Amino acid sequence: MKCYFLSSSHTEDRIWFRDDDDFISGMNCVAIAALNTGVYVLAFVLMSNHVHFLLIVDDKSRAKDFFDLFKNLYSRHMHKKYGFWRFLRENQCDYRDVFPAEVESVERVVAYILMNPVAANVSLNAYSYPWGSGDCYFSRRKQFGRRAGDISAREKCRILRTTIPIPDEYIIGDDGYILPSSYIHRKFVEDVFRTPKRMEYFLMSSSKARLDGTPAPLPTFRDQNIAGLAKDIALSLFRKEGIADLEPGERDRLILEVRRRTGADVKQLSRVLGMSPKEIASIQ
DSSP, X not given: OEEEEEEEOOOSSOOSOXXXXXXXXXXXXXXXXXXXXXXXXXXXEEOSSOEEEEEEESSHXXXXXXXXXXXXXXXXHHHHHHOOSSTTTTOOEEEEEEOTTSHHHHHHXXXXXXXXXHHTTSOSSSSSOSSBSXXXXXXXXXXXXXXXXXXXXXXXXXXXXXXXXXXXTOEEEXXXXXXXXXXXXXXXXXXXXXXXXXXXXHHHTSTTSOOSSOOOOOOOOOHHHHHHXXXXXXXXXXXXXXXXXXXXXXXXXXXXXXXXXXOXXXXXXXXXXXXXXXXXXXXX
């Protein structure tokens, strides 16, 4: 068995997950893809425009099967909700072999993955970010939900929006997704780190952590918040549904208004609004 670190390519002019409903669907896609490809997930995080996974698999092809199925499942959600077709077809993934024998390599990769939201300034710590496995290890917090086996097939289909069967012991959380603690190979990760204190050390020494000793700022606006704000501004100022419906002058005014209210930089606005960074930067 081998460990593989999967990193999808970052999309600069679009976001995968536009709101909490998209993230919830993505969380369920992780669980179902893992279940149906037989991989062990050690850690993962869903960011607005990319994803990271650390898997235990028998060979690289199984890791590719997992990522392809994850993309396929999530693309169905995007097509049904937004009408996007083949949204992730061209999105590439980097596969890096991480040798389990080199324990510190596994520790550093786990820390790198879990600290992504902190580095992006959308979470104060690795444990409070809900769209990943950060709160799974060493019983960080109590999670609430119901056993899948205690829920009728009809209700499971309504909650998860799929008829794909899942084990009875899986826990479906109150927010409507399969809790990562149901399938994350938690014991492997905890055995590697040995203690919560050692895990904290690797998190704080990760390349994604702030190492200059200055306090971390409060989280900025998430991509999903800015997308919702842009839609609200388009509707309130121009009586139009979204940025795609705006005239050039209206679009420029919307972008300036979003920037004024949120302080978002060019890269974030480019992702959220689906425009090139050059276009965004030219608007004064």
